[in-house]
Amino acid sequence: MKDAAVARQGARRRAIVDWPPIFLNLLAFVWGIAVWWAITAAQLVVLPGPVEVFGRGADLIASGQLPLDIVSSLRRVLTGFLLGVALAIPVGFLMGWYRVARALIEPYIQFFRMIPPLAVIPLAIVTMGIDEAPKVFVIFLASFLSCVVATYQGVISVDRTLINAARVLGATDRVIFPRVIIPASTPFILVGVRIGLGSSWATVVAAELIAAQSGLGFRMQQAQLYYDLPTIFVSLITIGILGLLMDRLVQAAERRLTQWQERVR
Template sequence: MTTRSDPVPRTVPPGMADGSSGGTVPARRRRRQGGERSMVWLYVSTLVLGIGLWWLASALGDNALAPTPMEVVAAFGEGVRDGWLLDHTLASLGRVLVGFVLGVALAILAGFLMGWYRLGRGLLEPWVQFFRTVPPLALIPLVIVFLGIGESAKVFVIFLAAFLSCVIATFQGVRNVDLTYLNAARVLGAKDGTIFLRVVIPASMPYIFVGMRVALGSAWATLVAAELLAAPTGLGRMMQAAQQFLQTDRIVVGILMIGALGFLMDRLLLVAERRLTSWQEVR
């Protein structure tokens, strides 16, 4: 009786050397890469089209206060050269980042408590639903009374907008975890803590990232109003000062900076989402 020390050779079908089945994964990857390239071209095309329509409207319009694209570019160059645009941008970006990070962190914690524990839902959900119907800007007078007009007041308004935008998405993510996953984990002997860490949190990540993206938009949308609280610097303060002197080109520069920074941060969240939810099938 002889024994074979080397494994029996196997024939590997084409396209399966990387562990895929039937070459479908490489094909899917190629389609995804082609779709991403086409989206980049669509982004560039719509950007060029928008600038062209803006240029045409400013050329045909009779409003002397409407800035042309070249005037906005000149104002942007002046702000970069003199340094005031960088100062205002860094001040606003710092406020948004602090308020957004604090709001999202607390929202994820509260959403998990509400979704996983019945007691947490009973204690937190009425307050969350109540304050969701109250715009954060409506609380500015009360915030001024209690926190004054310093940095803490501005950050708190942004924090509240981010928190209320993200907490419900996290809560729904926990509530919508497929019961099949939970029951399968319990059958395999997993405890509640393990189920929460290994099943509930990963399954809730798509919802959490949706909430984070909405919270990011709410944070930037609240920024201008928050910076009206006697802020010495910030894009909102810059736009308010420009409005007093009818400097519409600077106002447009502020709008474009807020939009560009918000878009860039949203793209970064999308990249993080793809890395952390790569298991999810998407169209």
């Protein structure tokens, strides 16, 4: 009897694991909304409920305010993030492949990593003014520092056996780099890209303090002045959804680019 019960329990667990991931994602989403509704209905904390927040979101969409804020924040995040990644990858390869470059560049990378990007905002305002440049620069810095370390770590973590085997077969550095180094370090690079993406969204709220007239971070700051919690929640949820969707796109690219890599289910 005991063995049969254990077998049934194991079968149930396997059945749950075999559910489609999208179904489990939706189940988690519904469960989160239910918990949120229960907490606010019981008045355990002073927070707006799901119905109130969704109603405010519908009002902001109807007025055109939320779409404008989304476009403004997306433009800043994508510009800073793409510039940061575009520079971080070659710099990371340079640091990982050449010891001289590593010795010259790495101290600066580690130095600036210890400085929060938000602390650069006053300097960015003084040197770049209050237009879009300082906002994009702060986001660029956050994504660059996250991605460059991951790329560098990916290069130095490549199995030396692969490099030595390629050299034994007569391959030069010009062949080894694109055929061995880049594919082997791609998983590290994509992890850095995902971290950089998260850093970009985490920084955009503070970046939009710099004399912004639109944006999700700007809208939250304005709502804070009037203690408008539903609007704050709408902006927070929107940032979370946009960040999640962009992260899923990066994950899809990762699966396609690293099909050779063994994965745990």
